[in-house]
Amino acid sequence: GSSSSFSSSSSKLLFRQLFENESSTFTYLLADVSHPDKPALLIDPVDKTVDRDLKLIDELGLKLIYAMNTHVHADHVTGTGLLKTKLPGVKSVISKASGSKADLFLEPGDKVSIGDIYLEVRATPGHTAGCVTYVTGEGADQPQPRMAFTGDAVLIRGCGRTDFQEGSSDQLYESVHSQIFTLPKDTLIYPAHDYKGFEVSTVGEEMQHNPRLTKDKETFKTIMSNLNLSYPKMIDVAVPANMVCGLQDVPSQAN
Amino acid sequence: GSSSSFSSSSSKLLFRQLFENESSTFTYLLADVSHPDKPALLIDPVDKTVDRDLKLIDELGLKLIYAMNTHVHADHVTGTGLLKTKLPGVKSVISKASGSKADLFLEPGDKVSIGDIYLEVRATPGHTAGCVTYVTGEGADQPQPRMAFTGDAVLIRGCGRTDFQEGSSDQLYESVHSQIFTLPKDTLIYPAHDYKGFEVSTVGEEMQHNPRLTKDKETFKTIMSNLNLSYPKMIDVAVPANMVCGLQDVPSQAN
Incomplete structure (x- = not known):
């Protein structure tokens, strides 16, 4: 949940943080409500909550443009495919490095715009090879403080596992320290998951209190x-599905 | 979760929305971080998450002054008593109309201040007789947009049940329409519970889309x-405990 951040000039961000209880996944809704169309995007939508999200989008009079993922999730099936079937015209979006199917493939440095608000794409591999972090733009006309949607790269007081999907703790450490911990200290951190009831943190807070990422690299890797995490129970269903936007093209055989 | 709302003059609100998963309760942490002591308050803390909340307060360098409740909860045991034992000096706060024990009793129109930020007390009985809504103050030096902590009076697209604890649907309807729906449309609504993964709404949104409170009073009462809600499973434990701040004075016989 959050407030509509007030920005000094034209763009006006509407922001909603939405929770899917079974996989503890956060879906993020952003829209520029100063733009006549009220263009909007969803980050990490979950198949189970697509109807809830579409109803909210309709009630708020928003126009959904992009359904984006921070990476190929292993613990839930993405809602991007379903969203496309229910709202023709919506574009599914994911990093090129993910190797997944989608309408639009993002590379580091790309910008995704809705009205005058834009997200900057930063490569943050380590949890998976294709992970990216979406960061709101710099500048007085963009939301203040900035917001970083870190997927599973940085979790509040934690980070994603690095033992699956071409994960690498060495690479994750480098990604976080070079792409996320270099952002302004007051940048809000919005992760893809939380299991302790937290909802937001900041770059400064994680740089001070994250029990893993504040260590030196060798300690972090240890x-x-x-x-000793258990085998991800949904991975055998979620990954194949999420490689095709969560059944965007219904595979002949589910798994 | 949310951003630190930027206000034009001295006071600077730090705001965190915290979730307790079993009873789907939101606890709210507010602090004025422009004040040297960083004074803070908690609204509707839950006994099970007191340690989590105290750790966050410590990490953020805040000084907890008040542990407040919007009403005597029936679905979880409050954390106010535990907070007092763990942080001597913290004052427990509740409405006088609740009939519950506490250090400070609030009446409609009272103000609770932390630094330069204050909450205004509005009586919103109907879910229970003692329900209040805490609303951030009016004025340029207060958080913008305003924030209303409605307890169970207004839930996102719903409202609290009115069949227990001297509940009255007639009274709830009057309370909401006179004390909450009269606030500016962009006022953020932060409820005590949510079961659908929502986290925040606004007065304008609920006045348009709340399926119950947008009806006329007779329809609402029907x-x-x-x-036909089931018997509140925790009520026989929670209410007796919450009448004494969740075991502030350990009763001789639990229930």
Whole structure:
């Protein structure tokens, strides 16, 4: 949940953080409500909550342009395919490096715009090879403070596992320290998941209090290799589906 | 979760929305971080998440002054008593009309201040007789847009049940329409619970899309009397405990 950040000039961000309870996934709705069309985008929509999100978008009079993912998720099926079937014209978006199917493929440095508000694409591989972080733009006409949608790269007081999907703790450490911890300290961090009831943090806060990422790299890598997490229970369904936008093209055989 | 609302003059609000998963309760942390002490308050803390909240308060360098409740909850045990034992000096706060024990009793029109930020107390009985809504102050030096912590009076696209704890649907309807729907349309609505993954709404949004409160009063009363909700499973533990700040004084016999 959040407020509509007030920006000094034309663009006016409407922002909603939405939670899917079973996989503890956050979906983010952003729109520029000063633009006549009220163009909007969703980050990391979940198939189970697509109807809820579409109803909210309709009630708020928004026009959904993009359904984006921060990466190929292993713990839930993405809603991008469903959104496309229910709202023809919506474009599914993911990083090129993910190797997944989508309408639009993003490369580091690309910008995704809705009205006068834009998101900057930063490559943050490590949890998976294709992970990106979407960061709101710099400048007085963009939301203040800035917002970073970090997917599973940075979680509040934690980070994504690095033992699946071409994960690499070495690479994750480099990604976070070069692409996220270099943002202004007051930049809000909005992760793809939270399991403790938190909803937002800041770059400064994670640089001070994140129990893993504040360590030196070697210690971090040791921590990550000793997590002993269980096998991700949905991975065998979620990854194949999410490689095709969550059944955008219904595969002949589910799994 | 949310951003630190930027206000034009001295006070600077730090705001965190925190979720307790079992009872789907939102706890709210507010602090004035432009004040040297960084004074803070918690609204509707839950006993199960007191340690989480205290750790965050410590990490952010805040000084907890008040642990407040919007009403005597029936679905979880409040954390105010526990907070007092763990942080001597913290004052528990509730409405006088609740009939509950606490350090400070609030009446309609009272103001609760932390630094230069204050909350205004509005009586919003109907879910229970003692329900209040806390609303951030009016004026350029207060957070913009304003924020209303409505407890169970207004939920996102819903409202609290009115069949227990001296509830009255007639009274709830009057409370909401006179005390909450009269606030500016962009006022953010932060409820005590949500079961659908929403986190925030606005007065304007609920006045347009709330399926119950947008009806006329007679229709509303009919809806509320036909909800057929199950018996509140925690009420026999929660209400007795919450009448004493969640075991502020350990009762001789639990229930």
